[in-house]
Amino acid sequence: MDPLAAKEANEAKLPPPDVLAPVQEMVRACIQCGTCTGSCPNEFAMDHTPRKLWRMVMMGLKDQIFQSKTFSLCSNCYYCTLRCPRGLPLTEAMDALKQIAARENLTKYRQSTLFYKNFLRSVRRHGRVNEMEFMALYFAALKSPFSPLRFAPLGVRLMLKKKVSLAVPLTARRPLEAIFHNVAAMEGSR
Amino acid sequence: MNYHYYPGCSLEGTAREYDLSTRAVMASVGAQLIEIENWSCCGAAAAESLSYLLALALPARNLAIAEKRPEVTDILVPCSACYLNLKKVAEKTRREPGLLDRLNRILMDDQLQINGQVHVRHLLDILANDLGVDTFRPLVKNGFQNFRIAPYYGCQCLRPFAVFDDPEKPHTMEPLIEAIGAQVHPWNLGGKCCGASHMNTDMDISLELVTAILRGAKGADAIVTVCPMCQMNLEAYQQKISRRCKEDLHITVLYLPQLIGLALGLSEQDLGLDLNLSITNRFRAMIHS
Numbered sequence: 227m228d229p230l231a232a233k234e235a236n237e238a239k240l241p242p243p244d245v246l247a248p249v250q251e252m253v254r255a256c257i258q259c260g261t262c263t264g265s266c267p268n269e270f271a272m273d274h275t276p277r278k279l280w281r282m283v284m285m286g287l288k289d290q291i292f293q294s295k296t297f298s299l300c301s302n303c304y305y306c307t308l309r310c311p312r313g314l315p316l317t318e319a320m321d322a323l324k325q326i327a328a329r330e331n332l333t334k335y336r337q338s339t340l341f342y343k344n345f346l347r348s349v350r351r352h353g354r355v356n357e358m359e360f361m362a363l364y365f366a367a368l369k370s371p372f373s374p375l376r377f378a379p380l381g382v383r384l385m386l387k388k389k390v391s392l393a394v395p396l397t398a399r400r401p402l403e404a405i406f407h408n409v410a411a412m413e414g415s416r
Numbered sequence: 417m418n419y420h421y422y423p424g425c426s427l428e429g430t431a432r433e434y435d436l437s438t439r440a441v442m443a444s445v446g447a448q449l450i451e452i453e454n455w456s457c458c459g460a461a462a463a464e465s466l467s468y469l470l471a472l473a474l475p476a477r478n479l480a481i482a483e484k485r486p487e488v489t490d491i492l493v494p495c496s497a498c499y500l501n502l503k504k505v506a507e508k509t510r511r512e513p514g515l516l517d518r519l520n521r522i523l524m525d526d527q528l529q530i531n532g533q534v535h536v537r538h539l540l541d542i543l544a545n546d547l548g549v550d551t552f553r554p555l556v557k558n559g560f561q562n563f564r565i566a567p568y569y570g571c572q573c574l575r576p577f578a579v580f581d582d583p584e585k586p587h588t589m590e591p592l593i594e595a596i597g598a599q600v601h602p603w604n605l606g607g608k609c610c611g612a613s614h615m616n617t618d619m620d621i622s623l624e625l626v627t628a629i630l631r632g633a634k635g636a637d638a639i640v641t642v643c644p645m646c647q648m649n650l651e652a653y654q655q656k657i658s659r660r661c662k663e664d665l666h667i668t669v670l671y672l673p674q675l676i677g678l679a680l681g682l683s684e685q686d687l688g689l690d691l692n693l694s695i696t697n698r699f700r701a702m703i704h705s
Contacts, residue, residue, distance in 0.1 A: 267609040271621045299618060302461060303609035304575035308583050317576065324465040338465070338617045345462035349474075353456040355425040364616075376619065380652050387691050389430045402456055404525035405477060409470045412518065 245326050246288055252319040253280045255312045262306035262316055272296040276306060276316065283319070297323035298335050340367045353401040358390040417546065420482040420491040420534070421449035424498035424644075425457050431495070431644035433688025437673035438494045438539060440686045444677070445551055450488060452481050458501040461613045469518070472508065475501040476519045479536075480528035494539040494673075496572040496643035497612075502536040503577055538573045540642045540672065541580040544588040549595040557681030559597030563702065565675065566601035566636035567593060568629070570646040571609050583607065589640065589672060596679035601636035605629050610649040626650060627657050630665040638668040638699060640675050647671060651694035668692075668699040678703060 244250075256277075263275040274282065274296045282291050291297075300320035307317045327335040328342065344363040348355045361381070365374045374381075384390045419442075427435035442449055455478050464471035479502060482491050493499040509516040509532050520529050567589035574583040581588045586607045590600045608629060611622025626649050633639050641647040651669040658665045670692065677687040689695065 267625055268611075268614075268621055270624075271618070299614070299621065301609055301612045301614050301622075302464075303571040303612075304583075305571075305609075307576045308578075321464045321471075322468070325467060328466045341613070341617050342462035342465045345460065346466065346470075349425075349457040349459075349462075353454070354428065355457050355460070357425070357429045377616075383652075383693060384430060387693075389432055389691060401454065402474070402477070405473050405522055406470070408522040408525065409467060409473050412522065413467060413469055 244286065244288075245330075246283055246286055246291075249283050249319050249322045249326075250286075252315055252322065253283055255314060256280045256284070257312060259311060261309050261311060265305040265309050266300075267303055267305070268299045268301055272299050276300075276320075280316075280319070283323075291323065292327060292330075292332055293334065295334075298327065298338050300324075337368065340364060343367075350402055350406055351400060417445075417447040418488050419447065419449055419537070419542070420485070420488050421451045422455055422458075422478055422482075422491050422493045422498060422502065423451065424455075424493070424495040425460070426495055426644035430648060431671075433674060433691040434494055434644055434647070434671045436686065436688035436691075437671055437677050437682075438492075440682050441543075441673040441677045441680065442492075444555070444680055444682060445547055447547075449492060450485070452478055452491070455481065458498040460497055460501070464501075469522070471501065472505050472515070473519055473522045476505045476530050477523060477526070477528060478502065479505055479534055480523055480530045482534050483530060486533060489533075490535045490537045490542075492537055492539055492542055494642070495645075496538065496570055497645060499536065499538045500572040500577075503579075505530070506532060506534075506536050507577060538580070538642070540569075540573055540588055543672065543676070544592060545580060549591045552592065552676060552680070553595045556596050556679050558679055558703075560593075560675070560679055561597045563598040563638070564601045564636045565593045565598045566603055566633040566639045567606050568633075568639050568641050568646060568650065569606045570641065570643045571607070571612070573642060574607055589642075592672070592676065593640070596676060598675075601633065603632045603636075605632040610646045612645050612649070615649050615653070622649060623653060623657060623660070626653060627661060627665070630654065630657060630667060631663075633667055634665070636667065637702065638670055638675070640670050640672045642672050648693075651692065654694055666694065666696055668695045670695075 260277040263269055263277045266276050269275055274294050279296045297320045302317055304317050310316055328339045341364055344367055345360050347363055348360040423435050459471045459474035463474055569586040574581055574586055593600050611625045615622040654666050674687045
């Protein structure tokens with residue numbers, strides 16, 4: 227067996243790497259200064275502050291991290307990334323945690339995960355998002371009869387302005403099929 | 417002056433007036449916009465919350481189509497979220513070894529390839545720096561004297577990449593507002609977050625952020641925005657917010673090219689002014705007087 231194949235065979239026997247490992251790599255140099263917490267517009271609604279979250283990531287407290295809403299409340303304003311004195315990609319680290327929650331279908335994050343997944347379902351079908359179709363898919367997936375009501379008045383206003391339409395575009399071709407397929411193949415083979 | 421044009425999905429739907437007014441203002445100064453052929457979604461906030469690679473591959477497809485016409489070097493993007501997603505591909509492929517190859521392998525089946533040659537530009541950058549006040553000032557027909565305008569930048573045209581403005585204290589819009597005769601509303605909320613797509617998943621938190629912004633804009637005659645998500649969050653929930661905090665926080669919210677277009681004498685119809693959700697009667701009376 228050549229050395230490369232031997233190395234691969236050896237690696238295949240190892241347990242899968244901890245899901246947090248790539249996120250730990252991103253925040254390893256964190257000095258716990260709290261600039262991220264002080265800069266975060268959504269910190270007031272979080273159960274753990276961003277600073278604390280990075281420490282939890284480094285300590286590998288997977289269960290506690292994925293019981294917390296902190297990363298799912300990141301609205302990608304990039305203040306923490308801009309101001310971090312260590313230059314860490316903190317917004318991306320929040321995204322990485324969202325990606326893990328989506329990949330593992332964690333029920334706590336069901337609402338935001340369904341929101342994002344149904345957005346991309348519409349994009350995959352037509353190449354562009356059809357806002358009305360996407361919201362219909364999202365509400366159907368939530369299976370909660372009352373959640374659309376919060377948005378109904380806005381939906382009606384937008385329809386009256388002809389900004390959204392109930393008509394779903396009839397598209398035969400799915401222009402992004404190869405891209406979605408190739409990304410899935412590449413990510414699955416990591 | 418020629419630009420590739422990437423409108424993005426919102427500008428075909430809820431932000432149609434941003435598309436109309438961008439095209440109208442650019443046409444009025446003689447700039448040509450070449451829409452990227454069969455452009456597709458940039459992934460918005462959805463792709464980056466689900467997959468690192470997909471969040472780069474979706475915008476990369478659009479850059480690759482634009483690169484087929486190398487004589488046009490810049491892409492004009494009005495939506496800040498689209499702008500950042502496209503910009504990320506350009507920045508990351510320069511810094512992350514091997515990424516360009518991976519993206520090209522993903523795009524290969526569609527006979528597309530990126531080399532990282534094309535410049536991704538936000539509309540505000542182009543209005544302020546390529547065109548600038550010297551272009552607009554002589555064209556002003558209806559000056560906005562006696563108007564106080566609050567410039568709202570939002571997040572993603574400023575951060576994380578500090579390209580054309582100070583990401584902490586943005587000011588690019590101020591000379592443009594002054595060039596059309598209006599005053600700049602003094603505030604420090606122009607670069608603060610509106611909650612973005614959290615309005616759909618965690619509404620109460622976003623409403624809190626928007627409430628602070630609307631309060632800060634009190635005393636201004638209008639807020640101007642440069643992002644469909646900011647525009648929607650600031651204009652669509654004013655009644656709910658006003659009722660909730662028992663305070664009248666209704667205010668006109670316009671896209672920047674709508675404001676500039678009005679000053680240049682373009683028609684309200686061409687600027688899609690009837691499509692906005694929060695133009696107050698007072699503001700209408702002011703622009704008609």
